[in-house]
Amino acid sequence: MKKEEDYKELIEEEHQLDAATDELPSPAPGTGGLAAFAQLVQVLGTSTKTLDKLAALSNYFTVAEDKDKVWVIAIFSGRRPRRAVNVSLLQSWCIELAGIPAWLFAECYHTVGDLAETIALLLPELDETKHKNVSLSYYLEELIRLEKQDELVKKQFIIDAWQTMSQSERFVFNKFITGSFRIGVSQKMMVNALAKTIELDASVIAHRISGNWDPSTTTFNELLSEHATAVDFSKPYPFYLAYAHEGDLSVLGKPEDWQAEWKWDGIRGQMIKRNNELFIWSRGEELMTEKFPEYQVLKDKLPEGVVLDGEIIPAKDGKPLPFALLQTRIGRKNITKKQLQEAPIAFFAYDLLEYNGEDWRNKELGQRRATLEKIVKSVNHPTLLLSDVIEYTTWDELAKIRESSRDVGAEGLMLKNKYSVYKVGRKVGDWWKWKIEPLTIDAVMIYAQKGAGRRSNIYTDYTFAVKDGDNLVPFTKAYSGLTDKEFNAVDAFVKRNSLEKFGPVRTVKPELVFEIAFEGIAASNRHKSGVALRFPRILRWRKDKPVSEINTLEDLRKMLEMYGKS
């Protein structure tokens, strides 16, 4: 599970949304279709300013055909159609057209870091007389039809399509097939861009486009008109996300205005009971009902028309277990009996978003909480627990309580304003997460690998080792955390000091020492070191430390003993 919010806080976005797009550039005549979308992706992919991205999106939503808009909303909210063509076939057709050996294709792919882009760069140049600009929806719907066709039909369609497209169009077309667009467009940004072009509030739009809907059968009006009729009982609310708090708590005002809870280390989720059915949604907008069969007993116990916000956590006797246990379950198609026993799941509820079928998000937290407590009490089942409210009177007292977070299996505290309403997305002010300092260890880099995508030409992915007597034992990989300057310096070091080459991996002279931070530690027999870390990242480059002074395997084992047992 990726918890993006832990890595980056998109703060800038917040301040700029409302000022954006007052004056939209008018579209050039005759634009639209795949070309307009390719242009949009180009701007979204390179623009460094939120305002520009927002303007490009709003502009697109103003000029594009309704059918294309529906698809763009679907794609940018993660609803890509099923893969119609297997990527190795796609690759082999490109190799054939480009007339290059397969190893050279692989070399190129490794440098570019993105399959769709590699193919777009390698295909023979477009013959301008064959250039067509067909709509996005045409291609996407054809791709869906193509899924059931045999290989030759697929090949003909793809090659014909390529031969009518420019390089940037080929790129987005390939992206439809190979995977999602990771181009820095949050759902929130898209919602805000839509809100500039249609007569609906951002929160209503966010709600409408969440949940279960099929872009090939849904029209723009059904999705986003003022009087949309289709009822989707599973539809979750957009999550309200907290910002990280740092420093002094007194800036928040009076302690009695704030409700403190533990910050749990699980999967944020919504539990929905409507139409006598139970649905579980993750924050990543994934319907996860089937992954957690033990919640189904709650279907008959919860009142009708209820939506709870909370955390999906493995727990035994009301006590949370390490997140690593949950990881053994997600990602599997079928959950075995053994897994159900070893990693039992509970839902730690902390908010009530809907009650009696009525949207409660605009009520104050105090009121929502009181009713939530009543509901959980009356359900009275071990899979539905209340996320406790922590008693405290002064900020100092709370700071002390925070220090004990690890003992209860939490990663810090959550602070919520008692009078706040439940907002959409990440908003400054009412919800704060106040995490404990991470665990850290000093380690030496021993392997390096080139990054993908954004950092495809330099060595950015490193493996680190601790000492064990005279040996170095690899124990973790860690990615983010260095500045571009530092990445460049490490990259230069790797290039000058690589010892051996194993495929894309270089073994590197063990010389550079880094401080690695992580949120948790668990025993693992899949790793040579016997431990697995949670959210490992590079905290800083310890240029002051020689390799002789790094931590040892023994130190790691001690940490496991202290924090890794449940």
Add this chain to the structure above:
Amino acid sequence: MDILFVLINSTANTVLFQARYSHTIPKTIHLLIEFTDKGLYCRQGNFYIDPWRPVERAIITHAHSDHARGGSNYYLCHHYTKPLLQARLGDGNYEGIEWNKTVDMNGVKVSLHPAGHIIGSSQIRVECKGEVWVVSGDYKVENDGITTPFEPVKCNVFITESTFGLPIYKWKPQQEIYTNIQEWIKKNKKNNVSSILIAYSLGKAQRILQPVSEVSDTIYAHGAVANMQQALENAWWNFPKVERITPGIPKSKLLGSIIIAPPSADGTPWMKKFAPYAVGICSGWMQVRGNVRRRNADAGFALSDHADWDGLLTAIHATGAEKVYATHGFQSALSRYLNEHGIEAAEIRTEYGNDEDEGIGNDTNLKQESDELHELL
């Protein structure tokens, strides 16, 4: 560590290893040009080509910092390169010669031939006892209108650069890129946003002056670019005028303006006074989207002074060489490809590849270099 490179004959092709990391016993084979830890060395003629350590006699392909290093006792280069070396390395013993003029060095015939990379850039032809080797230095095959265009030279052995030695690197015609740059500048101007164009101070900066001057009367330049321009003008080159950025220029004049700056200036506080601005990077690496994003640029223009994949292959074929050594860049991919296509090839490791187009991973060098320029010019 005298000879760094050892030749080992494998069945299919010749592979070169660095002795440092190989466990075989070094075995010295005398080639017309050897690959030593100081650089490319001709034993017979007793000279080095683009050495990276100080030597007695150096022949310099071009004035980029990774090819032209200080400390040697004697330098031979093209006479266009000479003033640039003087500006960059200070006073020294420089000799400039014409293209195609043969110089005798210990019985070895040496001549320089246009490489089309930057002003003065040359391929070095070395002939001894009927055997001809050519060291390409950096080159491009497209005529940029400023640099004397690349001329293929027939040889037995060709030592080629391979900075962009993968087929994903296919340059658009420069006029098309210039049009894109102009459109981008116009768009920024309309929004009252300054355009900061990142271009290496020697080569790319001069190349974009003409197209930029077509859309703007005033072109501002970072000190490093202005200094380089000055050095070239002193050597009687003529370019559209640039105005040096000084603290005295009022901010109001800079609004919506165009600034040409070297890569070392990108992302530094120096750029603040141009806000609001957009950054456009002119470099072959901008061919890949990820690099545009990594460099945090608003626009990337894949404009290069190096040959693209097709350019490399065309140049290599035109030499008629029976043996090719590939250096700095994607040397292993290029040499493998050549081997599979009937040209015997091997890769060698050099310490080139820290100038703008090549040194994407090494901004520190660029920084040093521009600081250096500030002091020297």
